[in-house]
Amino acid sequence: MSETIRILVCIKQVPDPEAPASSFRIHSETKTITAEGVPPVINPYDESALELAVRLKEANPDVRLSAVAFGAKLARAVLMKSLAVGADELYLIEDPSVEADGMITAHILAAAARKIGFDLILAGRQAADTNAGGVGLALAGLLDIPAVSWARKIELEEKLLRVERVVPEGCEILAGTLPALVTVSHEAGALRMPNIINVRKAKTKPTHSWTLADLEIGKLPGRSVELTRLEAPKRERHCQVIEGESPAETGAGLSRKLVQDGVLNLRS
Amino acid sequence: MGKYLLVFCEIGDRGAVAPASLEVLGLARELSGPMKLEVAAAAPREISGEVAECGPSCIYIAPSSAPTGYFPEWYASFLGEAARLTEPEAVLFAHTPLGQDLAPRLAQKLGTGLVTDAAGIRAEGKKLLVTKAVYGGVALATYSLNSTPQIITLRSRLGKIPPKEPGRSTETVEVKLPEGGGKPHWELVNRIEEKSAEIKLEEAQVVVSGGRGLGGPEGFELLRELAGLIGAAVGASRPPCDSGWIPSSQQVGITGKVISPQVYIAVAISGASQHLSGMGDAKKIVAINKDPDANIFKTADYGAVGDCRQILPAMIETLEKIKSEL
C-alpha cells in the first residue's frame, strides 16, 4: 500500500479581473475600490494551480487534495468550485478583524498548512488584485520548504517532483523532492469546467470553516505595507482617427500620416 | 540606522550586468542623495568589476561564481547575508523573473515587507513611496513600507543607466554563505528554448502587437511583414499566446513584458487594463480595430477603424512605396 500524498492549493477570492475596467470605482478619499456588479471568482492563477493539482490526482489515486482560502468574508459558492472540479475538502479561514498584507497572509496560510498537513503546496504566481506575487514564496520560507516559481506542468512520481517552469525564452525542467511549494503560471492552462453531477457532489464534501482562533498561530507580524494613496491611472490620450472611404484607404492614410508626423522613420 | 540602499545586480543574458539592474543602480543613485544614504551593490562575482564601474560605494560579492541552473536558494542566502552585513534601509531589485523570484524570499527571510512591480518611486525621508498597478491595472496604489529593509522590485526604465567610469575600483566585501546556506534543491534536467526569432521586445523602439482579433497564426504573418518593414519587434496580447499563435515570450502586459517603446502599434487588441498596464507608457500609441468603441482608442494617439485584414496590407503597400521613393 502506498502512502497518501497531501496536496494543498491556496485559492484566493478576487473580484473578476476580466470584468470591464468601467465597473471598478476608485474612491481616493477612503482609498478603497468597489466593483459594482462584479462577481467574486477564484484568482485565475489559483485556478490554473487547481487544474495542475487535479491532473496530479487523476494520475495518482493516492493524492488527497485540499483547497484553502483566507479572507475577511468568503463566498462559499465561489470557492466550492474547487470541490466540484476534484478537491476532496475545502478550508475557509475567515476573519474580518485582520487587515492582512502579503506577509500576514503568508503567516496565516503557514499555520493552516501545518494544521492541515501537506506534501506539496500549490499557489498562484500572483493574485489578480494585489498583482504582488509574494505570498507563495513567503509561505514556503515560513514552512522552510523549497519552492519553485512559475510552473506550467507538474509531474509526481512517489516523492519525486518534476516541474516545467516558464522562463522568458522557453522553459526549464527541474527535478526535486517533496515537501515543496510550487507557484503556478497561466501557461498551465485554464481550470476545467465542473459538470453538473460534480457540482452536486461538491455539496457533500467536507468544508471546514475556521477563524484565526482555530489556528495555532502565535503572534502575527504587524502590517508592513501601508496603502497611502489609490487613484485611477491616467491613460487618456487624444486620438486622431484616420478616415478613409474603404479600409484599404484608411490603411494607406494611416501609413502616410505616421511617416509624415515622424512617428515611423523608414530611413533607418 | 541604516546607511545604505542595497541594489541586487543580476547577470543579463549576454553574461554582462543586466541592463535592468543598471537602471536600478542609476535610480538608487538618484534616491540616495535626498535620503542621505550610500549605494551598495550585491552582485555575483563574475560581474562585480563591471558593477564597480557604475558608481556604488561598495560591492558585496558572492563567494563563488553564480551556479547555472535554477538556484534561488543560493541567491536568497547570499542576499540574506549581504543584507545582514549592510543593514540597508532598502533592497532594490529589477522586476525581472529572477528579481520576482528572490525579493519575496528575501523579505520573508528578513521578516520585512515587500512591494513588487513598482511603476514609480520617491523618497520621503528614509521612507520610500512606491506606486504600482493593482486590480489588473484598473487602479494605481501607492504604498509605504513600515519595516526595514524596504524590499522593492522595480519596472524597467525608472532609472537611467549610470555612466561607466572605466577602471574605477570600489570597496569590495566578500560575503560568506552561512553553513549549509543556499544548498541547491532543484536539479536542472533540461532547458527548452522557445525563442521567437524576432527583435527583443524590451529593446525595440517600435513594437507591433496583435490580439485575438487577428484570428490565427496567419494574422501574425501580416504583422511580421509590417514589422520587418519598419524595424519593429512583434508582440501580442495574451489570447494569441495562450492559443499558441505566437510564443508566450512575446506577451505584452501585466503578466507578460512591460515595455515602453517609442511607438506601439496595437492591432485587433481591445485594450484590457492588463494589457494597457504593460505598454501604456509608450511614447506614441497607434490602434487598429474594427470596433470604433474599443477601449484601446481611448489610450491611442492615432487610430484606424476597420478590418485589419484589409488595413494591414494597404499599410504595408503604402510604406513600401514611400520607402522605395526615399
Ligand SMILES: Cc1cc2nc3c(=O)[nH]c(=O)nc-3n(C[C@H](O)[C@H](O)[C@H](O)COP(=O)(O)OP(=O)(O)OC[C@H]3O[C@@H](n4cnc5c(N)ncnc54)[C@H](O)[C@@H]3O)c2cc1C
Ligand atoms: C490575471 C490576469 C492577467 C492578465 N494578463 C494579461 C497580460 O499580461 N497581457 C494581456 O494582453 N492580457 C492579459 N490578460 C487578459 C486580458 O484581461 C484580456 O482578456 C486580453 O488582453 C484581451 O486580449 P485581446 O484584446 O487580444 O482580445 P479581445 O478582448 O477579445 O479583443 C479583440 C479585439 O479585436 C478586435 N477585432 C476582432 N476582429 C478584428 C479584425 N478583423 N480587425 C480589427 N479588429 C478586430 C475586436 O474589436 C476586439 O477589440 C490578463 C487577464 C487576467 C485575468
Ligand SMILES: Nc1ncnc2c1ncn2[C@@H]1O[C@H](COP(=O)(O)O)[C@@H](O)[C@H]1O
Ligand atoms: N487570502 C488568500 N487565501 C488563499 N491563498 C492566497 C491568499 N492570498 C494569496 N494567496 C496565494 O498566494 C498567491 C500570490 O498572492 P499575492 O502574493 O497576493 O500575489 C495567490 O495566487 C494565492 O495562491
